[in-house]
Amino acid sequence: MSPIAAIPSSISSLMPAQAPGIQVPADLASPGSLTAAQPTGDSFSSMLGKMVAEVDAQQNTASQSVAALQGGQNVPLHQAVVAMEEANVSFQLMCEVRNRLMDAYQEIMRMQV
Amino acid sequence: MIQLLTGIQTSSAALDAERTRIDVISENIANANTTHGPDGKPYQRQVVVFESALQQAVNSDGSIRTAPVQVARIEKDGRPPLETYDPGNPDADAHGMVASPDINIHEEMADMISASRSYDANLAVVKNARAMAMQTLAIGRH
Numbered sequence: 588m589s590p591i592a593a594i595p596s597s598i599s600s601l602m603p604a605q606a607p608g609i610q611v612p613a614d615l616a617s618p619g620s621l622t623a624a625q626p627t628g629d630s631f632s633s634m635l636g637k638m639v640a641e642v643d644a645q646q647n648t649a650s651q652s653v654a655a656l657q658g659g660q661n662v663p664l665h666q667a668v669v670a671m672e673e674a675n676v677s678f679q680l681m682c683e684v685r686n687r688l689m690d691a692y693q694e695i696m697r698m699q700v
Numbered sequence: 701m702i703q704l705l706t707g708i709q710t711s712s713a714a715l716d717a718e719r720t721r722i723d724v725i726s727e728n729i730a731n732a733n734t735t736h737g738p739d740g741k742p743y744q745r746q747v748v749v750f751e752s753a754l755q756q757a758v759n760s761d762g763s764i765r766t767a768p769v770q771v772a773r774i775e776k777d778g779r780p781p782l783e784t785y786d787p788g789n790p791d792a793d794a795h796g797m798v799a800s801p802d803i804n805i806h807e808e809m810a811d812m813i814s815a816s817r818s819y820d821a822n823l824a825v826v827k828n829a830r831a832m833a834m835q836t837l838a839i840g841r842h
Contacts, residue, residue: 663719665826683837683841
């Protein structure tokens with residue numbers, strides 16, 4: 588809670604009387620209400636960055652198992668295929684998040700002002 | 701590590717186990733007539749023993765950890781070898797008897813079908829888990 592919001596209502600109700608010439612909208616009376624809510628935890632971009640790194644790691648795992656399989660090492664076929672499939676699903680999830688973000692952005696850009 | 705396809709790890713372990721079973725069955729069929737192994741004795745039929753790697757348990761975050769299967773050991777079947785009279789065979793003993801492994805091809809084929817069907821079943825689980833993930837991702841697609 589910001590300190591201004593903590594002012595008792597009896598005092599804040601006096602404030603317009605002290606400055607009668609200035610009409611302050613109720614929303615602007617307390618500056619605390621204007622500042623954007625501080626994000627808790629990671630920002631969206633860092634979350635997306637982590638996701639990209641995760642997908643990249645899974646793609647690397649998949650390509651390593653395929654390379655090991657082709658190199659004649661004792662890697663079961665299904666393990667390589669499952670690794671590829673996991674990488675594929677993670678990639679699809681990342682694409683969905685990206686598409687949703689772009690949809691939201693374009694929706695805002697189309698907004699009439 | 702994001703876990704999108706949790707059931708797949710269990711099924712993947714099962715695929716591994718069934719593959720080992722197929723390998724052992726192929727070894728049994730290939731050596732059905734082997735009368736002279738590295739130890740001088742006829743080949744002994746082998747069987748795969750499965751075990752679950754973990755007891756099914758609930759993790760601290762509430763997710764259920766499934767119990768994947770793994771190959772515990774590959775044991776020799778205890779059947780005594782078949783004795784046939786074949787004095788011309790180089791492996792025949794003083795009485796002309798040749799010990800050959802007691803392997804029934806039909807039994808091995810039935811085991812192979814069983815292993816193959818189990819493999820198929822686990823593959824179906826993998827495919828289904830993948831289809832579920834893909835359909836879930838398609839919820840908001842338009």
